[in-house]
Amino acid sequence: MTKAELEQHCELWRARVADFRASGLSGAAWCAAHQVKEHQLWYWVGKFKADTDHEGRHRDSAQPRFIPVRVEESVVEVADKPLPIRVGPAVIEVTSGYNFDLLRDVVRTLASLC
Numbered sequence: 641m642t643k644a645e646l647e648q649h650c651e652l653w654r655a656r657v658a659d660f661r662a663s664g665l666s667g668a669a670w671c672a673a674h675q676v677k678e679h680q681l682w683y684w685v686g687k688f689k690a691d692t693d694h695e696g697r698h699r700d701s702a703q704p705r706f707i708p709v710r711v712e713e714s715v716v717e718v719a720d721k722p723l724p725i726r727v728g729p730a731v732i733e734v735t736s737g738y739n740f741d742l743l744r745d746v747v748r749t750l751a752s753l754c
Contacts, residue, residue: 653684660685727751 641649645677659680667685671678713743725743727750734743 642679654688657684657688728753 656674656676656753659674660667663670667678667681670676671681681690722735725734725747727747730750732743732746732750
């Protein structure tokens with residue numbers, strides 16, 4: 641299928657999906673009325689759903705998709721609680737102010753033994 645044929649095929653299915661959505665019919669009923677296999681309809685419905693935004697407008701698939709995120713400030717109290725690190729059967733508890741180089745060497749040694 642050439643690129644032009646593929647684009648034409650996609651536009652045909654885009655029109656079919658729009659017609660199905662506007663019809664108010666179930667997928668099975670619409671497919672029976674239009675002599676279309678139901679699995680094909682659901683494939684294209686899913687494909688075009690990924691190409692629309694939350695308001696149903698067509699989205700350019702080459703554009704990045706952004707999802708709104710709300711970040712809330714939170715205070716996490718770590719006050720001298722040890723962080724357990726498991727390497728095989730060994731457990732190392734790390735507290736604030738630990739020696740990074742020592743921890744790295746211990747973890748490497750344990751990883752090679754376990």
